[in-house]
Amino acid sequence: xxxxxxxxxxxxxxxxxxxxxxxxxxxxxxxxxxxxxxxxxxxxxxxxxxxxxxxxxxxxxxxxxxxxxxxxxxxxxxxxxxxxxxxxxxxxxxxxxxxxxxxxxxxxxxxxxxxxxxxxxxxxxxxxxxxxxxxxxxxxxxxxxxxxxxxxxxxxxxxxxxxxxxxxxxxxxxxxxxxxxxxxxxxxxxxxxxxxxxxxxxxxxxxxxxxxxxxxxxxxxxxxxxxxxxxxxxxxxxxxxxxxxxxxxxxxxxxxxxxxxxxxxxxxxxxxxxxxxxxxxxxxxxxxxxxxxxxxxxxxxxxxxxxxxxxxxxxxxxxxxxxxxxxxxxxxxxxxx
Amino acid sequence: xxxxxxxxxxxxxxxxxxxxxxxxxxxxxxxxxxxxxxxxxxxxxxxxxxxxxxxxxxxxxxxxxxxxxxxxxxxxxxxxxxxxxxxxxxxxxxxxxxxxxxxxxxxxxxxxxxxxxxxxxxxxxxxxxxxxxxxxxxxxxxxxxxxxxxxxxxxxxxxxxxxxxxxxxxxxxxxxxxxxxxxxxxxxxxxxxxxxxxxxxxxxxxxxxxxxxxxxxxxxxxxxxxxxxxxxxxxxxxxxxxxxxxxxxxxxxxxxxxxxxxxxxxxxxxxxxxxxxxxxxxxxxxxxxxxxxxxxxxxxxxxxxxxxxxxxxxxxxxxxxxxxxxxxxxxxxxxxxxxx
Numbered sequence: 095x096x097x098x099x100x101x102x103x104x105x106x107x108x109x110x111x112x113x114x115x116x117x118x119x120x121x122x123x124x125x126x127x128x129x130x131x132x133x134x135x136x137x138x139x140x141x142x143x144x145x146x147x148x149x150x151x152x153x154x155x156x157x158x159x160x161x162x163x164x165x166x167x168x169x170x171x172x173x174x175x176x177x178x179x180x181x182x183x184x185x186x187x188x189x190x191x192x193x194x195x196x197x198x199x200x201x202x203x204x205x206x207x208x209x210x211x212x213x214x215x216x217x218x219x220x221x222x223x224x225x226x227x228x229x230x231x232x233x234x235x236x237x238x239x240x241x242x243x244x245x246x247x248x249x250x251x252x253x254x255x256x257x258x259x260x261x262x263x264x265x266x267x268x269x270x271x272x273x274x275x276x277x278x279x280x281x282x283x284x285x286x287x288x289x290x291x292x293x294x295x296x297x298x299x300x301x302x303x304x305x306x307x308x309x310x311x312x313x314x315x316x317x318x319x320x321x322x323x324x325x326x327x328x329x330x331x332x333x334x335x336x337x338x339x340x341x342x343x344x345x346x347x348x349x350x351x352x353x354x355x356x357x358x359x360x361x362x363x364x365x366x367x368x369x370x371x372x373x374x375x376x377x378x379x380x381x382x383x384x385x386x387x388x389x390x391x392x393x394x395x396x397x398x399x400x401x402x403x404x405x406x407x408x409x410x411x412x413x414x415x416x417x418x419x420x421x422x423x424x425x426x427x428x429x430x431x
Numbered sequence: 432x433x434x435x436x437x438x439x440x441x442x443x444x445x446x447x448x449x450x451x452x453x454x455x456x457x458x459x460x461x462x463x464x465x466x467x468x469x470x471x472x473x474x475x476x477x478x479x480x481x482x483x484x485x486x487x488x489x490x491x492x493x494x495x496x497x498x499x500x501x502x503x504x505x506x507x508x509x510x511x512x513x514x515x516x517x518x519x520x521x522x523x524x525x526x527x528x529x530x531x532x533x534x535x536x537x538x539x540x541x542x543x544x545x546x547x548x549x550x551x552x553x554x555x556x557x558x559x560x561x562x563x564x565x566x567x568x569x570x571x572x573x574x575x576x577x578x579x580x581x582x583x584x585x586x587x588x589x590x591x592x593x594x595x596x597x598x599x600x601x602x603x604x605x606x607x608x609x610x611x612x613x614x615x616x617x618x619x620x621x622x623x624x625x626x627x628x629x630x631x632x633x634x635x636x637x638x639x640x641x642x643x644x645x646x647x648x649x650x651x652x653x654x655x656x657x658x659x660x661x662x663x664x665x666x667x668x669x670x671x672x673x674x675x676x677x678x679x680x681x682x683x684x685x686x687x688x689x690x691x692x693x694x695x696x697x698x699x700x701x702x703x704x705x706x707x708x709x710x711x712x713x714x715x716x717x718x719x720x721x722x723x724x725x726x727x728x729x730x731x732x733x734x735x736x737x738x739x740x741x742x743x744x745x746x747x748x749x750x751x752x753x754x755x756x757x758x759x760x761x762x763x764x765x766x767x768x769x770x771x
Contacts, residue, residue, distance in 0.1 A: 146614035253702045254473075283472040284641065288685045289698035310614060313687040317696065340689060354619040356644035358688050360668040364648075367619060373584060 096173075097134035098272065098304045099158065103167035104131040106153050110377065125376045127153040129328035129384075130167065132403065140298050140305040142315030142336060144351075145325035148376060151308045154325070155274040158306065159191050160184075171272055189219050192265040194275035198257035198282075201264075202249045208260055209245035215268050233263045236301075238293060255286030262293070266301070276308045294318050312355055316340060321409075324348050327376050327384040330403055334410035344412040347385045383415070391416060433500075434635050435461040435484070435603055440497035440507075442476075442483050449707045453479040456660035456743075457497060458733055459637075461603065466629055466636045468646035468667070470682075471656035474703060478527070480656070481605050481639045485524050486514035502602070519550040523596035525589075525606040532592040533580040539591050540566075540576025543598060551599045565594040570624055586617035593625060597632065607639045622649050643682060647671060655679050658703045658714040661733060665740035675742035675750040677719045680757035697760035713745070720762050721746055721753050 107124035116123060128150040135141050145151045156162040158169060160176050169176045174187055195201035202211050212233070213226045221229065231242060237259040249257060258278060265273060275294070279287045295318055298305055309315050315322055316336050324332040324345065332345040343349045350369045372387040382397040383389070389396065395415045403413040440457030443450050454476040461467045471477045482488060484499060486506060499506045501522065506514045518524075526532045534542055540562050547558040563573040569590040580588055589609060596604050609625070610618040626649050629636050638650060646653050647667055654664040655676065663676040674680045681699040701718040704710050710717065716726040725745050735741040746753060756762050 146616065255698075255702070284643075284682055284686050285472060285699035286702075287698070288696035289700075291687075291696055292698070312615075313689050316689070317687040350616060352689070354616045355689055356619065356622075356642075356648040358644045358647050358683065358686075359671060360647055364623075366623075367616065369616065 096137075098137040098139075098172055099133075099135035099306075100170040101131060101133050101158070101167070102169075104128055104154070104157060104164055104169060105166040106150070106157060106162065107165045123377075126150075126328045126379065127376070128157065128164075129379075131325075131328075131330050133323060133330065133333065135304055135306070137304055138298075138302045139321065140303075140307060140319045142319035142322040143306055143308045143325065144310070144312060144315050144322055146310055146351075146374065148327070148374065149325040150328040150376075151310075151325050152276055155193070155276050155306060155308050158272075159193050159274055160187065161193070185219070189268045190270050191272040191274070192268065192270040194265045194273060194278050195261055196277040196280060198254055198261045199249070201261045202257065204249050206248075207245065208247055208249070208252075211249075211260065212245070212264055212267055215264060219268055221268075229267055230263075233267045236266060236297065237263045238289075239263070253286070254282050255289060258282055258286075258290050259293070262290070262297075266297070269301075271302075271304060273303050273305045274308065275305065277310070278307075279314065280309070280311070291317050312340065312352065324351070327374055327379055329384050329400075329413060330411075331385065331413045332411065333403070334406075334408065334412075338408060338410060344406075344410065344417050345385075345414050346389045346391055346416075350388075383413070432463045433460050434463045434465075434502065435459075435637075436498075436500040437480075437484065438498045438500075440480065440483065440499060441495035442479050442488065443493050443495050444479075444489070445491045445493070446707070451707050452495075452659055452709060453492075453706060454483065454659050455495075455709070456733065457483070458661045459654045459664060461635050461637055462652075463602070463635060464629075464633045465652060466626070466638060466650045468650035468653040469637060469639045469656065470641060470643060470646055470653060472641060472703065474706075475656045476659040476706075477639050477656050478607055481607055481637060482524070484605055484637070485518055485522055486511060487518065519546055519601065520599050521601050522603045522605065523599070523601045525592045525596045525604060525609050527608040528612060532595065533588060535580050538577050538579055539583065543576070543591070543595050546595055546598050561598070565598055566591075568597065568628065569594040570620075584617075585613050586621055589613060589621050590624065593621070593628070597628065597634070600632070601634065603635045603637065605637045605639070608641070609638070610645065611640070611642070618645075625649065643671070643686075644688070655682075658709065659706055660714060660743065661741075662715065662744070663740075663742040664733075665738070669738065669740050673740075673751065674754055674757075675740060675747045676715075676744050677721050677746075677753060677757065678715045680754050681718075681763060684758060684760065684763075695760045697763035699763060713743070720757070 106128040107126050110123045110125050143151045157164050172190060179187055212230050216226050216229060239259055279290050307315060307318050320336055322336040322339050323330055326347045332348045343352055350367050353367050368390050369388050370390055382399060383401050386392045386396045401413045401415045403411050404419045405411055437457050437459050440454060442454040444453050457480045469477050469481060494507060543562045544558040547553045547561050562576055566573040566576055571587060571590050610621050613621060640646060650667050653667050653670050655662050657678045663670060663679050674683060684697050685699060687696060699718050704714055712727040712729055713731050716722040731743045731745045733741050733743040
């Protein structure tokens, strides 16, 4: 089947504030938020995009919805090439692709009633006013909000869990085919989180949505996504079925990340993390692997050359010099300096 | 030995909408050299309770009763000045966001020296040396003490806040969500540092968090709060493995963990009560799948069992059976909740 989302060489750089010396030398330093990322997502597939703050996961999400323009590379969604999309084609894309925001307390205009918040996208999409109420009813039912009395209320009158349902409803009211959810439960209390997560799982199945679920929390990603991509400082370092990635992480960064997650039980491992002391700084990534300064198993090649993301059996991919492709002949001769 | 013993502490806030009873049963103990976790959801009063223990409360807050016995003295009964005098020296506080702990316009080292000189009475030179020592203690490079907070990463700022809390060798450190804003790896490293320092220095820690996994990782005992009341407390292993309050039971299967494969999560339906007019009876009854008539009319007291495991539930005798039922997600769906 053709991929619904096709991303090739996606790169986004942001300009960094220059120091005097750099201005004098005419330099324009940049930081790579996203660095030559390739992936496909099949129609109806939900993929978790996992990483720490500053790894480029949110930037990737924004690029996919054309809320940001890439510095290089291409994105095609549902057969539409995003670059140069304009006019009615852009409008159609905006209907098909929606963003679910992180903080439900900020995502809704406090001065609009819920009805107005929900109808805004309908107005923007040119849906006739007569259809609005019916569409809102359908979508409220989808997010398990009973009755329509909530429509007259304002965000401050509602709980976090209800608000996140409304944020979800707002994203779904135009019946999109593609959704990017950025940490949709991180602001919610534990007791209501599960409700939203269950709802997201259900909606993926019933609506056949293609979705990207952005999170720093592996346990949450596992709950909603069968496939996980791990990002580190702008690069995709690992990709594969979530269960396999958790059971047998291939990239040293993924291993450290999984080892760091505390478990809700007492007899857990307090073994030191498999990490060398060092910090993740996107501005200090050199020619080699972005993780080299913290990697406990780095070899000379890791500083010299960025490892490519190689395909492995079982739908897995990893970018690490220490993991060999099944047939070694595939790899080009490594050039060591 | 008990370092801190809090009994039935009550704290009210005066708000526009009336008096809000933020904490009405603050009951907990912290032993010497013990790490105690205080867990609960937003608005349950855990931060209010923890902050109140420093004696410094917001202007609209009032103590409505209870006692706070620290090192054998009831602080609430004594003069407020005596309580405030303990701050930094005997009791210190690590706030939720380390950005709040550090003044953005002063160098990190300068701020630490200020605490040492003003509260600790150290001289300039001694304060400088102690600052370098404290930086080393929490794993920061002493050379960076001349930098400003914005030059520090989140993890480094949190380390600096912990160093500052330890500066005057207090016997109790109260840490409010000290790792919540941090990434998993940094979170783990800060927790490891905290645990390591705690055991080396023998200081007691009251750790406020919403994350049960964090409690499981670093705490000896845990105190669970709901709607302003402590509803359960005990050894971490006991409370997690055999919870006695239905709220704790609900919490433990409301979020996913890495080891339990698949399965369905069960949310706790409904929302906590409005603390301006808390319900009579058990405050969790409205959301509890096991509530009986008595729960709605009479508030269950916090009862301590022989093993030190305390809970406030009329049905705590049946806790083992209820916990078993609670593991089934279907127990928490609205239909069965209303049927019970």
